[in-house]
Every structure is written in C-alpha cells, then in structure tokens.
Amino acid sequence: MATWESGEHEPLPHMRPLLADLLGVDAARLDDMINEAERPSSRAAGAAADERVRRSQGEWLAVRRAAARRGRELSELAAWLYPESVRAWDGHVLAGPGWLLDTPIPLEDVRLEFDVTHPAAPPLTAPLDGVLPLTDRGERYPSYSRAVRDLVLPRLLENRVSYRLLDVRAEEGLALRFGTTTFFEVFDVKEYVAHEFKAAFVRSRGSVPRLDDLPIRAGVPDPFDPHRWLVSPGISTLTIRHDPVAGHRFTLHQRDPTAVADGGGMCSVVPSGEFQSSTTAATDVRNDFSLWHNIMREYSEEFLGNPEHDGAGTRAIDYAHEEPFTADAVARLQPRLSSGSASLLRTAWRDRDLLLAC
Structure with a gap:
C-alpha cells in the first residue's frame, strides 16, 4: 500500500478489482486515480x-530548543509584561492578590475546599496557528500536548487529573478552593503563551516582545482570573x-531536559510535584485532596523510590494503615519534627532531626 500511495509501483491487474471495491469506486475511477498519481504535477504538489x-515542524522544534537554554531568563522577562501590582518582591514572578503571606503558617492552618x-475550562480566543505545527497529513495539530507527544523526545504520556485552583483567601490562615482539570489542559495553555513569547523573542533577535506582539497572552489580561485562565499548582517542600557537625543542609533537584518534556532545566527543592490525585478514580480524587497526602506521596516516590506512589497508581491508598504513610503521620506529631517522615529518618538520614517547610 505504501508503494502504491507514493507512486513507486502500480497495483497489479488482479489486485485492482479488490482495491476498487475497498475504495468504493468503479474500475474507471480507479484508473483515473492511478493516472493522477503518476502525473508530474501531482507528485510536485505532494x-x-x-x-x-x-x-x-522544524521551525516549531527550533523555537522550543533555542529558547530552552534561556528558559529562566525568558520567564523573568515575560513577568515584566505585567504591572507591578501582580509581581512578587523581586519583580520576576507573578503573584495574585493575597497569594504571598507576611509570615509562614502551619500546614494544618491551610484549609482546602473542593x-x-x-x-x-476557559477557552482561548486568539488563533493558535502560530504556536502549533502541522501534522504529517498537513493539518494543524489540535493541541500542544499532542504535538509534543508526536515530535518531542522524551514523549509526554501521562494525562492525569490535576486539582485546579479557583480561589485564594488569606483569612484565619489560608483558604484554597479547588476544582479539577487535567495535566494536558494546563500544559497546553501555559505552553501556548510560552511558545508565543519564545517565537517573538527569536524573531526579534533577542529583543523583549511587547504585549501587543503576543495575541494569545494579551487575550488573558488577568492571569489570576479562574474564569479566564487555568491554574494548577505544584507543591514544593523544603x-x-x-x-550540628556537617552543617544544616537541604536537597535540590535539577530536571534533566533530555529526560522530561516539561520543565527541563528547572532547579527546585525536593520533593516537588503537581497537586494531583494518585489515580483517575473519582473516589481517589477526593481521597487524595490533601496537601499532606500529596507531600507524603512525593517523599515516598522521590526519596524512597516507591513507583506505586508516583501518581500513576491503579488502587486507592490507605493513608491511615499503609506504610510509609502511617509512620509519616506518627512522625509529624513528634516534637523533633515540624513536619516529616519517620521512614525518611530511618532510611535516608539516619535519625537526624528534620524541619520541613511546604
């Protein structure tokens, strides 16, 4: 079939009736189709x-690769497109109203509402042709995640349920309201605006783009409006x-850009991860709706190497009776820990005192 479609060979005579029946055409129309494929103009068009x-596809990949080496710099430049009122202290990070607290608060004072x-999910109104490549069929890719899946190595495969931030209220501690979204939904919208910015930066030979040059980003004037923009937070635990002998230390992790399709080169504390449920089951979406549950799973995966707790599980986790989570709960109540994991004390750091800050 491939050699027929490419025009390298014609179907043999005894195969033509079967091929005509398969295509739903008569013998005369099949001959016309074969002759059209042989014409130089048809081959030239192909x-x-x-x-x-x-x-x-080459231009799309070039933008991803060229700008990836300057990801942090470009992120900081993009933040300066917004007014000072929505930028954090150093101006390089965006923060919504009430998102930054004057003093840390205990984890138990953070209230979650489902x-x-x-x-x-809010639709984007600006055209996406400039940030999506063509498929091998010559059609525009339907989403950024699909293009990454087909064209980028390593491939992006996991599309799990994520918790979608809807509201932040700094009252009597901190109140966070969530709904649900998916990892690919959030990945798509953030990569659209990132790719748009990178492409404009590359086209201008290193000049900082203006908001007028970024129609997708400009179409979402308030990035903290949950009716206009998807926000799915991650949880990083210091x-x-x-x-007292070797000095107080903490662990960092740098994401290998050759091993991940998202966040390559990012350096963060360990553990860090998306705020997600452990499975896609509706019961687990509610069972895992807890900052502490998410932190314990990240410790189990990143420090203890338990693959069953990496968020791609197939069964519900019994946090009250399943290790290492029962030991984690006990350790969190001990005076030697502000928060923490007894399993980590035994296996990773040989019974040293730990202070964990989410």
Whole structure:
C-alpha cells in the first residue's frame, strides 16, 4: 500500500478489482486515480506539501530548543509584561492578590475546599496557528500536548487529573478552593503563551516582545482570573537536615531536559510535584485532596523510590494503615519534627532531626 500511495509501483491487474471495491469506486475511477498519481504535477504538489510540513515542524522544534537554554531568563522577562501590582518582591514572578503571606503558617492552618460545580475550562480566543505545527497529513495539530507527544523526545504520556485552583483567601490562615482539570489542559495553555513569547523573542533577535506582539497572552489580561485562565499548582517542600557537625543542609533537584518534556532545566527543592490525585478514580480524587497526602506521596516516590506512589497508581491508598504513610503521620506529631517522615529518618538520614517547610 505504501508503494502504491507514493507512486513507486502500480497495483497489479488482479489486485485492482479488490482495491476498487475497498475504495468504493468503479474500475474507471480507479484508473483515473492511478493516472493522477503518476502525473508530474501531482507528485510536485505532494513534494511541496511534504516540504511545508517539514518546515513547519522544524521551525516549531527550533523555537522550543533555542529558547530552552534561556528558559529562566525568558520567564523573568515575560513577568515584566505585567504591572507591578501582580509581581512578587523581586519583580520576576507573578503573584495574585493575597497569594504571598507576611509570615509562614502551619500546614494544618491551610484549609482546602473542593468545588464540584466549578466553571468549565476557559477557552482561548486568539488563533493558535502560530504556536502549533502541522501534522504529517498537513493539518494543524489540535493541541500542544499532542504535538509534543508526536515530535518531542522524551514523549509526554501521562494525562492525569490535576486539582485546579479557583480561589485564594488569606483569612484565619489560608483558604484554597479547588476544582479539577487535567495535566494536558494546563500544559497546553501555559505552553501556548510560552511558545508565543519564545517565537517573538527569536524573531526579534533577542529583543523583549511587547504585549501587543503576543495575541494569545494579551487575550488573558488577568492571569489570576479562574474564569479566564487555568491554574494548577505544584507543591514544593523544603527539607532541611539539622546536622550540628556537617552543617544544616537541604536537597535540590535539577530536571534533566533530555529526560522530561516539561520543565527541563528547572532547579527546585525536593520533593516537588503537581497537586494531583494518585489515580483517575473519582473516589481517589477526593481521597487524595490533601496537601499532606500529596507531600507524603512525593517523599515516598522521590526519596524512597516507591513507583506505586508516583501518581500513576491503579488502587486507592490507605493513608491511615499503609506504610510509609502511617509512620509519616506518627512522625509529624513528634516534637523533633515540624513536619516529616519517620521512614525518611530511618532510611535516608539516619535519625537526624528534620524541619520541613511546604
């Protein structure tokens, strides 16, 4: 079939009736189709279409690769497109109203609310042709995540349920309201605006783009409006090892850009991860709706190497009776820990005191 479609060979005579029946055409129409494929103009058109696809995919990949080496710098430049009122202290990070607290608060003072009637994911109004390449068929890719899955190594495979932030209230501690979304939904919208910014930066040979040059980003004037923008937070836990001999230390992790499709090169504390449920089951979406549960699973995966707790599980986790979570709960109540994991004390740091800050 491939050699027939490419025009390298014609179907043999005894195969033509079967092929005509398969295509739903008569013998005369099949002969016309074969003759059209043999015409130089048809082959030239096909070659031109193939070149258009290769150019589209090559340019798209070049933007991802060229700008990836300057990811942090570009992120900081993009933050300066917004007014000072929504930028954090140093101006390089965006923060919504009430998101930054004057003093740390205990984890138990963070109240989570689950909203089952949350609004649907907001659509983007600006055209996406400039940030999506062509498929091998010459059509525009339907989403950024699908293009990454097909064109980028390593491939992006896991599309799990994520908790979607809907509201932040700094009252009597901190109140956070959530609905649900998916990892791919959030990945798509953030990569659209990131790719748009990178492409404009590359086209201008290093000049900082203006908001007028970024129609997708400009179409969402308030990035903290949950009705206009998807926000799915991650949880990063600073783990400090108290050691009066060697000095207090903490662990960092840099994401290998050759091993991940998202966040390559990012350096963060350990553990860190998306605020997600452990499975896609509706019962687990509610069972895992806890900052502490998410932190314990990240410790289990990243420090203890338990693959069953990496968020791709197939069964519900019994946090009250299943290790290492029962030991974690006990350790959190001990005066030697502000928060923490007894399993980590035994296996990773040999019974050192730990101070954990989420």
